[in-house]
Amino acid sequence: MHRLAGLFAALAILCGSTPSPVSAQDKSLTVFAAASMKNALDDIDLAFTAKTGIKIVASYAASSALAKQIEQGAPADIFMSADTDWMDYAIAKKVINEPSRVNLLGNSIVLIAPKDSGIDKVTIGGGFDLAKLAGNGKIATGDVSAVPVGKYAKAALEKFGAWQAAEPKFAMAESVRAALTLVARGEAVLGIVYATDAKVEPGVKIVGTFPADSHPPIVYPVAAMTAAKTEAASYLAFLRSSAAKAIFEKYGFSFLVSPTT
Incomplete structure (x- = not known):
């Protein structure tokens, strides 16, 4: 019995000295x-x-x-x-x-529309009228007071004199990906997101690109x-x-x- 007890004790010590899968994670x-x-x-x-x-x-x-x-x-x-x-x-x-x-x-910011939208090939520059383009629909982007894509979007629209008329039509999302989803689902007729976002979402198409000098560098x-x-x-x-x-x-x-x- 004593020899068995000693054997178990030795095994316990040996096992205790071996790293467990948890400690070696x-x-x-x-x-x-x-x-x-x-x-x-x-x-x-x-x-x-x-x-x-x-x-x-x-x-x-x-x-x-x-x-x-x-x-x-x-x-x-x-x-x-x-x-x-x-x-x-x-x-x-x-x-x-x-x-x-x-x-x-x-990165760069782009104007997107649902893939099946009739809106296509928009020139973004002086005289750009985003409010008119959106009609009765919503425009999605990140919250312009905090989310970077929204801040870039607002800066660009202010430069072109298009922000004031378009502001009431904006649906402010908690992130750029949330804005992207609104457009992909057709819950917004237009959106402003990064070019990289538009590239990975098959439910949208790029209809215009904002000039790099229309907003702070991204x-x-x-x-x-x-x-x-x-x-x-x-x-x-x-x-x-x-x-x-x-x-x-x-x-x-x-x-x-x-x-x-």
């Missing part, structure tokens, strides 16, 4: 990213995990909502914003590791949190790689930095 990073980045970033995250074994848990929403969540203590490692204003906001709240910030991507900055895991540096480096550049460009983003590898 994969490392992970939490990424908060602008909604417009979802398709491209999902592909990039898969490539990063395949290369490093580090799992990415991504949360997509409007940059404004994500910045507020980060401010309130949400456990993110990386923040990717669709404009510089919300990154600046997060930096001011002392939650961003400022030296890690990189202005990574560019820049997507990325940075690590002040309390980010050490693996965040590897992820930021991968975002600047040639492999990431190829994926981003496939989805229509412009790459604003020189690829590292």
Whole structure:
């Protein structure tokens, strides 16, 4: 009996010294990213995990909502914003590791309509009358007071003198992807979204492109949190790689930095 008890004790010690599957689980990073980045970033995250074994848990929403969540203590490692204003906001709240910030991507905004719409080939410039074009229908974009795509859209329409008449027709969505869905479902006759969003939604078509000089430059900055895991540096480096550049460009983003590898 004593010998059996000793054997069990030895086995218990041996088993206790072996890492369990739980303690040996994969490392992970939490990424908060602008909604417009979802398709491209999902592909990039898969490539990063395949290369490093580090799992990415991504949360997509409007940059404004994500910045507020980060401010309130949400456990993110990386923040990717669709404009510089919300990154600046997060930096001011002392939650961003400022030296890690990189202005990574560019984009453009476009006017979209449902795929079967009779509206087609709109010239956007001086004299552009968006209100007349929409008729009795709604125009979808992100909330112009906070969501980056909405802010860009309002700036462009103000430049062309088209905002005041069109404003009552706007359906303000919580994110660019929500605005995209409204148009794809035919709940809005027109929408203003990023070119990259229109590219991944078969239910819409691009009917016009806003000139780049009609609004502030569309820049997507990325940075690590002040309390980010050490693996965040590897992820930021991968975002600047040639492999990431190829994926981003496939989805229509412009790459604003020189690829590292």
